[in-house]
Amino acid sequence: MTSKTDGNFDRTPLIAGNWKMNMDHAQGIALLQKLAWTLKDAKHDFQRVEVAVFPPFTDLRSVQSLVEGDGLQIVYGAQDLSDQDSGAYTGDISGEFLAKLDCTYALVGHSERRTVHHESDEQCRDKIRAAIRHKLTPMLCIGEGLDERQSGNHVTFTLEQLRGSLADLNEKELEGLVVAYEPVWAIGTGEVAGPEDAQEMAAAIREELGKLYSEDFAQATRILYGGSVKSSNVANILGGSDVDGALVGGASLDAEEFAKIARFEQHLLSN
Ligand SMILES: O=C(CO)COP(=O)(O)O
Numbered sequence: 349m350t351s352k353t354d355g356n357f358d359r360t361p362l363i364a365g366n367w368k369m370n371m372d373h374a375q376g377i378a379l380l381q382k383l384a385w386t387l388k389d390a391k392h393d394f395q396r397v398e399v400a401v402f403p404p405f406t407d408l409r410s411v412q413s414l415v416e417g418d419g420l421q422i423v424y425g426a427q428d429l430s431d432q433d434s435g436a437y438t439g440d441i442s443g444e445f446l447a448k449l450d451c452t453y454a455l456v457g458h459s460e461r462r463t464v465h466h467e468s469d470e471q472c473r474d475k476i477r478a479a480i481r482h483k484l485t486p487m488l489c490i491g492e493g494l495d496e497r498q499s500g501n502h503v504t505f506t507l508e509q510l511r512g513s514l515a516d517l518n519e520k521e522l523e524g525l526v527v528a529y530e531p532v533w534a535i536g537t538g539e540v541a542g543p544e545d546a547q548e549m550a551a552a553i554r555e556e557l558g559k560l561y562s563e564d565f566a567q568a569t570r571i572l573y574g575g576s577v578k579s580s581n582v583a584n585i586l587g588g589s590d591v592d593g594a595l596v597g598g599a600s601l602d603a604e605e606f607a608k609i610a611r612f613e614q615h616l617l618s619n
Pocket residue numbers: 366458530534535536537538574575576577595596597598599
């Protein structure tokens with residue numbers, strides 16, 4: 349086991365920006381351009397720390413053109429996908445369309461989908477299946493609400509979501525899976541789980557993946573933390589040996605701030 353402070357990572361860290369329902373396609377392009385310039389100026393090594401953005405569906409074609417046209421190393425994904433591939437599903441978006449737009453990732457089961465759209469673990473599992481069918485890497489989001497946290501039931505609750513969302517899926521299909529632990533009470537609230545909380549849950553998730561699958565799979569799977577991540581707290585949060593990156597909401601809408609988050613190693617080194 350290596351530690352992050354000696355300059356080695358067990359897994360390639362991933363810093364991901366979920367734009368949620370912000371940024372139309374023109375704004376999205378401006379944001380992505382600025383992010384790319386800022387990271388280029390900082391000589392960011394994308395092989396060392398991967399950077400991804402999750403724009404709204406309507407931005408994805410423009411994002412694809414910019415990334416391809418300018419040869420950017422930033423990757424991108426969708427905030428959701430349908431569990432179906434085509435047909436009479438008004439308003440839904442097929443993984444097939446997302447694959448055509450060269451998306452790398454698809455978020456599944458973000459807490460805002462689970463709460464606002466009442467998505468169940470079973471639906472999440474079907475969406476993961478759909479992502480896999482179209483060679484999109486699923487980023488499964490799980491995490492407890494305030495009640496579970498206050499009652500001390502947060503680990504049990506979150507691991508149940510994990511098991512429910514992965515039920516019947518095998519290790520081979522899930523290769524590359526990313527899990528994002530996002531405690532609902534810390535999303536958009538300014539409340540951030542402490543580094544110990546993030547590490548506690550990431551370790552519990554990894555242990556559970558080891559039980560469900562193999563130790564190799566558990567060790568290879570990246571586990572991110574999300575919830576009020578900023579440049580001022582990212583280094584602490586990523587200090588935990590099982591926390592492999594961040595899924596960032598609000599702070600990803602500011603190119604300079606998000607670039608600073610992606611450059612978290614600079615903060616680690618200066619600590
Ligand atoms: O939900 C999140 C990312 O998916 C977190 O959002 P905030 O960073 O705005 O709290």
